Amino acid sequence: MQLIANIIVLAAIYALLACGYVLIYRVSRVMNMAHGELSVLGAYLLFATASLFANHPLTAIGVSAVLSIAVGVLVYVLLMRKMTGEMVLAAILTTIAIGILLRGLIVLIWSAAQQHPLEALHLSNPPIEIVAGARISTCAALIVLMTALVYGGLFTFLRFGRWGVRMRAAGQNPLLASQRGINLHAIYALAWALSTFTGSIAGMLIALDSGLDQTMAVIGLKAFAPALVGGLDSLAGALAGAFIVAGAEVLAIHYINPLLSDVVPFLVIIATLIVRPWGLFGTREELDRV
Amino acid sequence: MSRVPGASGYFRTSYAQDLALLRTGFERACLAAFIVALAAFPFVASPFQLDLACQVFLASVGSLSLMLLTGYAGQISLGHAGLIAAGAFTVGVLFREMNAQFWVTLPAAAFVGAALGIIFGLPSLRLRGLYLAVSTLALHFVVIYAGGEYESRRGFSTGIVIDPPSLGGVSISSGRAWYLILLIAAAAALLICRNLLRARTGRAWRAISAHETVAGALGIAVARYKLLAFVISSAITAVAGALFAYYRGFVSVEAFSLFLTVQYLAMVIVGGMGSLLGAILGATFITIFPYVIEGALLALPGAQSLAGLLFAVNYAAFGLVMIFFLVLEPLGLVGIWRRVQSYFLLWPYARRSPTGGRR
Numbered sequence: 049m050q051l052i053a054n055i056i057v058l059a060a061i062y063a064l065l066a067c068g069y070v071l072i073y074r075v076s077r078v079m080n081m082a083h084g085e086l087s088v089l090g091a092y093l094l095f096a097t098a099s100l101f102a103n104h105p106l107t108a109i110g111v112s113a114v115l116s117i118a119v120g121v122l123v124y125v126l127l128m129r130k131m132t133g134e135m136v137l138a139a140i141l142t143t144i145a146i147g148i149l150l151r152g153l154i155v156l157i158w159s160a161a162q163q164h165p166l167e168a169l170h171l172s173n174p175p176i177e178i179v180a181g182a183r184i185s186t187c188a189a190l191i192v193l194m195t196a197l198v199y200g201g202l203f204t205f206l207r208f209g210r211w212g213v214r215m216r217a218a219g220q221n222p223l224l225a226s227q228r229g230i231n232l233h234a235i236y237a238l239a240w241a242l243s244t245f246t247g248s249i250a251g252m253l254i255a256l257d258s259g260l261d262q263t264m265a266v267i268g269l270k271a272f273a274p275a276l277v278g279g280l281d282s283l284a285g286a287l288a289g290a291f292i293v294a295g296a297e298v299l300a301i302h303y304i305n306p307l308l309s310d311v312v313p314f315l316v317i318i319a320t321l322i323v324r325p326w327g328l329f330g331t332r333e334e335l336d337r338v
Numbered sequence: 339m340s341r342v343p344g345a346s347g348y349f350r351t352s353y354a355q356d357l358a359l360l361r362t363g364f365e366r367a368c369l370a371a372f373i374v375a376l377a378a379f380p381f382v383a384s385p386f387q388l389d390l391a392c393q394v395f396l397a398s399v400g401s402l403s404l405m406l407l408t409g410y411a412g413q414i415s416l417g418h419a420g421l422i423a424a425g426a427f428t429v430g431v432l433f434r435e436m437n438a439q440f441w442v443t444l445p446a447a448a449f450v451g452a453a454l455g456i457i458f459g460l461p462s463l464r465l466r467g468l469y470l471a472v473s474t475l476a477l478h479f480v481v482i483y484a485g486g487e488y489e490s491r492r493g494f495s496t497g498i499v500i501d502p503p504s505l506g507g508v509s510i511s512s513g514r515a516w517y518l519i520l521l522i523a524a525a526a527a528l529l530i531c532r533n534l535l536r537a538r539t540g541r542a543w544r545a546i547s548a549h550e551t552v553a554g555a556l557g558i559a560v561a562r563y564k565l566l567a568f569v570i571s572s573a574i575t576a577v578a579g580a581l582f583a584y585y586r587g588f589v590s591v592e593a594f595s596l597f598l599t600v601q602y603l604a605m606v607i608v609g610g611m612g613s614l615l616g617a618i619l620g621a622t623f624i625t626i627f628p629y630v631i632e633g634a635l636l637a638l639p640g641a642q643s644l645a646g647l648l649f650a651v652n653y654a655a656f657g658l659v660m661i662f663f664l665v666l667e668p669l670g671l672v673g674i675w676r677r678v679q680s681y682f683l684l685w686p687y688a689r690r691s692p693t694g695g696r697r
Contacts, residue, residue: 077468079468079471079472127661127665130665131664131665134668136414136467136468136471137408137414137467137471138607138664138668140414140416140468140471141600141603141604141607141660141664142660142661142664142665144600144603144660145604145657145658145660145661145664146657146661147657148597148600148653148654148656148657148660149653149654149656149657149658149661150657151653151654151657152650152651152652152653152654152655152656152657153650153654155647155649155650155653156647156650156651156654160649160650269596272472276472307483307486307487307490308483310479310483311479311480311483314475314476314477314479314480315476315480317472317473317475317476318473318476318477318480321461321464321465321469321472321473321476322461325464325465325469
């Protein structure tokens with residue numbers, strides 16, 4: 049039972065982070081290697097606002113979420129806007145550079161020591177027993193709940209929302225979309241904002257659960273695996289991929305070797321790329337084969 | 339060197355001239371001066387400067403091989419650190435297990451690199467762009483994991499110590515000896531790359547990079563040349579890793595993080611895509627950059643309190659430089675150099691700098 053609970057929690061974390069990759073990739077065909085750092089930045093923003101609104105945890109979370117959206121838009125407007133239509137390598141490298149810059153800035157501002165936003169907010173994180181023999185922390189339960197909410201929200205937004213439909217259109221065919229009067233730059237900025245927002249929520253909740261330092265960005269990189277397994281342009285795929293990767297990782301840690309935890313997602317990536325490079329639910333034409 | 343009577347300037351009149359490594363007397367003179375300067379350097383430099391030069395040479399070997407793969411053959415790789423690690427670990431393992439000498443370990447490292455190059459390159463037959471980048475990234479983590487496993491299984495949890503190599507009973511440990519060896523290695527790497535690029539292989543790579551379908555239609559064996567690019571580049575990279583292991587005298591997986599890959603990619607970008615000169619300029623820039631930052635930071639008032647932040651400042655500055663070159667100066671240092679060059683060449687006439695070609 050405990051294993052299943054662990055898988056579900058890890059899958060929720062992965063899913064919440066992976067949807068950020070999918071959102072950006074689907075709209076603008078860019079792989080955002082700074083996603084991990086952006087989510088960590090969200091967590092640090094929470095830590096910063098926690099000291100301002102120590103007695104109002106919800107206000108602190110809300111303010112930092114809004115700030116993280118602003119960060120996402122800024123990253124797009126200031127940097128990534130110039131990279132639209134450039135080579136794949138250049139775009140990837142720019143996001144890597146953004147990640148490195150953010151990492152340096154985070155250490156400069158908040159130091160490399162481990163921080164505990166949970167204590168700064170005067171909250172506690174008691175374990176709860178869901179069913180007999182399986183207990184998870186309150187924050188982990190919150191992560192699962194939040195992931196469900198975010199995915200529900202995104203599905204509705206992309207299917208029924210006016211801007212959601214525009215986002216899908218821009219992703220399918222940017223040229224036609226812009227011909228129909230869709231402001232592509234606004235759409236891309238929106239994708240970056242949504243992606244940073246969901247990533248930051250994930251970062252905040254992980255930080256509340258298990259403390260915060262800048263090495264947390266690694267999990268952001270690992271979360272690329274579920275996005276790829278499910279197909280880079282499919283949200284449902286990201287959800288399915290999250291379960292596959294989390295299942296493989298938890299089982300490998302439990303039955304084989306705890307050191308494998310950092311490698312399993314990448315092994316899954318290799319397996320996917322060999323067998324089905326476009327992922328479970330991805331569009332096949334993405335691959336640009338000759 | 340044929341000077342057409344009455345012509346002003348330098349014109350190539352045969353294919354042999356087009357292929358020649360050095361085209362004019364001026365270039366030869368420059369090269370000779372450069373070699374003299376390089377040879378004189380160890381006799382005037384301090385040990386610290388000597389170490390810096392050695393690092394630049396090591397980085398040059400690595401960045402040249404990456405330039406071959408990414409800048410010319412157009413294959414994206416995020417697994418460069420994994421290949422360097424593979425070379426370094428080959429040395430470490432062979433030295434520890436069999437007490438092998440460097441004339442065994444260096445070819446072995448090249449061989450391991452070539453074998454890994456096939457593995458790293460296989461996805462490129464099916465995948466392109468982002469997917470290829472991700473597959474090499476994944477392989478990087480697998481190589482690092484294998485290295486880490488070896489360390490912990492054999493009880494070298496902090497790293498493998500390697501004795502300095504010995505040549506004819508004399509162990510090579512002085513800075514000057516290393517300077518000479520690494521200079522030769524870097525020069526050899528440059529010569530190999532240069533020769534590959536001016537021959538059939540290099541032309542095939544450029545064609546593939548420009549347009550794969552057209553390259554195939556021209557009769558180039560696309561799959562074979564892609565794999566060849568990975569194999570050659572990986573072999574050179576692994577040798578760079580092996581030299582790195584000997585130079586440091588120590589191998590540990592911590593040294594081969596993803597950040598190392600990013601540094602090498604930054605060398606290629608900062609130097610300028612598709613230019614061997616760029617690879618060397620980039621390697622020099624990225625290697626010396628952290629020391630410049632350190633010097634600048636320590637020169638500020640209240641330097642002692644800033645010393646702890648050095649790492650973070652370096653990181654942030656590195657990110658900024660990369661963003662600067664990617665967004666504002668995509669042709670890199672070579673692009674700047676060419677602009678300056680053409681400004682002086684065309685001086686009174688062209689006020690606006692003509693946009694130089696990518697290669």
